[in-house]
Amino acid sequence: MTKNYVLDEQPAQDQLDLLLDFYDIEIADFSDFKSPDARVQEAMRSAAKRLLRYIRRGYIEITTENGLTITQRLKFPKGETTELHYQIMTGKAKIQMKRADEDDFYGKIYCLVGSLTNLPEGSISSLIGVDSSVVECLGAIFLTA
Amino acid sequence: MAVVGTLRNVIIEGVPYRAAGDTDVSHILTKFEVSLIPTSGSAEKSMVARIPAAESMVLITTAEEAENLKNFSEALDWLNMSFELADGKSYATQGTIEFENRETATGRTTIQMLPRDDWVLFA
Numbered sequence: 001m002t003k004n005y006v007l008d009e010q011p012a013q014d015q016l017d018l019l020l021d022f023y024d025i026e027i028a029d030f031s032d033f034k035s036p037d038a039r040v041q042e043a044m045r046s047a048a049k050r051l052l053r054y055i056r057r058g059y060i061e062i063t064t065e066n067g068l069t070i071t072q073r074l075k076f077p078k079g080e081t082t083e084l085h086y087q088i089m090t091g092k093a094k095i096q097m098k099r100a101d102e103d104d105f106y107g108k109i110y111c112l113v114g115s116l117t118n119l120p121e122g123s124i125s126s127l128i129g130v131d132s133s134v135v136e137c138l139g140a141i142f143l144t145a
Numbered sequence: 146m147a148v149v150g151t152l153r154n155v156i157i158e159g160v161p162y163r164a165a166g167d168t169d170v171s172h173i174l175t176k177f178e179v180s181l182i183p184t185s186g187s188a189e190k191s192m193v194a195r196i197p198a199a200e201s202m203v204l205i206t207t208a209e210e211a212e213n214l215k216n217f218s219e220a221l222d223w224l225n226m227s228f229e230l231a232d233g234k235s236y237a238t239q240g241t242i243e244f245e246n247r248e249t250a251t252g253r254t255t256i257q258m259l260p261r262d263d264w265v266l267f268a
Contacts, residue, residue: 078267078268079234079265079266079267079268080265080266080267081237081265081266081267087159087225090159092158092159092160093159096159096160096161114156114161115156115159115160115161116159118156118158118159118225118226118227118237119156119227119235119237119267120153120154120156120161120227120228120229120235121154122153122154122229122233122235123227123229123233123235123267126233
């Protein structure tokens with residue numbers, strides 16, 4: 001079945017490039033990410049590819065407004081919340097990852113994304129379906145930022 | 146399952162703060178204080194605008210955390226903030242905080258969260 005895309009590949013790639021350029025991330029950085037967990041390696045490898053698809057599907061919008069603005073539109077809204085807004089990464093946000101165990105890849109992502117979206121980690125981890133996949137994909141990118 | 150209780154989490158500008166274990170937040174959910182004005186005929190409904198604040202929020206803070214909260218209170222920009230209830234529901238908003246006081250012997254720091262507009266429920 002053909003998926004409905006709201007963006008062509010090039011404009012979606014342009015948006016993804018805004019994110020990668022802002023944090024000066026190379027796609028090669030993902031394959032350098034070392035982890036004994038095969039799922040983690042796979043998640044890192046596929047993050048940029050999947051992110052491109054999520055942008056094309058309209059789940060994510062990236063602009064350079066106020067430096068860098070990332071908006072995640074929820075397919076399954078939670079209460080009155082239909083969008084998540086990601087702030088620019090700071091050291092304070094990265095420090096929040098200390099609450100997850102050293103080898104807890106997904107725990108770190110949820111701590112980090114909770115801080116970037118100003119929502120409790122428990123709220124972020126209660127997202128379902130593609131909404132949590134989008135969080136994990138963005139989070140994987142942020143881990144290399 | 147319906148659950149009521151104390152706070153799970155308080156986040157201001159992306160940084161979590163520890164709520165005191167006995168915190169009982171007084172959350173004003175409506176933007177109008179409603180009353181009835183008696184008349185010689187039928188009563189007139191009065192709706193007076195107010196800020197839907199989250200009051201009596203007690204955090205346990207270090208001196209450094211208290212200093213951060215003081216700076217937040219005096220900041221000229223709006224703050225991003227949220228809190229999570231015992232049942233896992235959370236409320237998020239942009240606004241400011243009123244730093245009421247800090248008890249130095251216990252670190253108990255009382256603040257109010259004041260939204261610029263409405264709280265957004267995340268449930």
